[in-house]
Amino acid sequence: MxxxxxxxxxxxxxxxxxxxxxxxxxxxKRATVEQVKLVQDLEVALGSLDMQLVAARTHLADLSLSQSKAESDVEQVRNRAKRDQERLDSGAVNAVKELESLQHEIVSLSRRQAELEDVELEVMQQVEESQQVLERLTNERTEIETQLGTVRAELTAIMADLDGQKSALDSDRAGLAADVxxxxxxxxxxxxxxxxxxxxxxxxxxxxxxxxxxxxxxxxxxxxxxxxxxxxxxxxxxxxxxxxxxxxx
Ligand SMILES: [Zn+2]
Incomplete structure (x- = not known):
């Protein structure tokens, strides 16, 4: 019909x-707003940075422990050498064998201290590098978070504008359609x-x-x-x- x-x-x-x-x-237009994809990309980047930050913080914490241990190792050897030296200087030790053994220990402790100080230095360098990595990642995160804030605000404004246009058109259409x-x-x-x-x-x-x-x-x-x-x-x-x-x- x-x-x-x-x-x-x-x-x-x-x-x-x-x-x-x-x-x-x-x-x-709404389906192809480029900020939608941008927000998604930035969120992915942020998630990846957060994982890297967790790993970097864990690594730094481990290194800090190693650093404390290295410092205490050096301290122990240094104290022992100091005690030996004081004993030697005090004149309390007279037996030749005992004196020789004490001098021998002081020499070997000094060698040991040098080795441990090398370890300490190396760990300190690693801590410094790890701190730099952490700082770089933290800065990157701040930068991406700022970008994300900007793009999200743009997206909100664009969507509000599109919503406004749509409701105006919807209302015009309803007015016209009423006469059809x-x-x-x-x-x-x-x-x-x-x-x-x-x-x-x-x-x-x-x-x-x-x-x-x-x-x-x-x-x-x-x-x-x-x-x-x-x-x-x-x-x-x-x-x-x-x-x-x-x-x-
Ligand atoms: Zn036709």
Whole structure:
């Protein structure tokens, strides 16, 4: 059964279509806002940095323990050498064998101290390097967090703007749609859903503006004879063909 409506009501579909096209463009814009991807990328980077920071902090804590141990090792050997030296200097030890053994120990303790001080120095260097790594990662994290804050704020503003545009268009469309008979609107919505978002097109100078194909002479003649109240569809694209003064009929 053919859908019927007054020519004015049919022409209203073109205005509804113009708004629906804008709504479609808006939806596309929303789906392709580059800040969405940016926020995701920055969040991934932040997560990766957090893992690196945990590892770096653990490494530094381990090195700090090693450093304490190295310091205490040096301290022990130094104290023992000091005690030996004091004993030697005190003159309390007279036995030759004991003196020799004491001097021998002082020499070997001094060698041992030098070795342990090398270890201590190496650990200190590692601690310093680890602190630098931690500082670099912390700075990177701060930088990314700042970027993330900026991009998130941009995204919020963009989305708010798109939301505003959408609700304005929705309200305009609701106003227009109120004047279109419900069955015509439902028919238009169905055709639009089946035709990539364009449900109604003007017949303009003998061509369908939906598919841009010129209507052939026979079909044009047929359309001329159709009651203006009857809704016509394009033979090619099946969209609603709206007749106006510029249709070339
Ligand atoms: Zn067409």
């Amino acid at each position: 053919a859908v019927t409506a007054s020519p004015e009501q049919q022409r209203l579909l073109l205005d509804v279509q113009a708004l629906d096209t804008k709504l479609l463009q808006l939806a596309h 008979p419900a069955d015509l609107l439902a028919f238009y919505d169905k055709v639009r859903a089946d035709s990539g978002g364009v449900g109604a097109a003007m017949l303009h100078r003998g061509a369908c503006q939906g598919c841009r194909i010129a209507v052939d002479a026979t079909e044009l003649q047929r359309i001329r004879n159709i009651d203006p109240q009857v809704v016509v569809r394009c033979e090619e694209c099946r969209r609603i063909l709206v007749r106006t003064a510029e249709s070339g009929l």
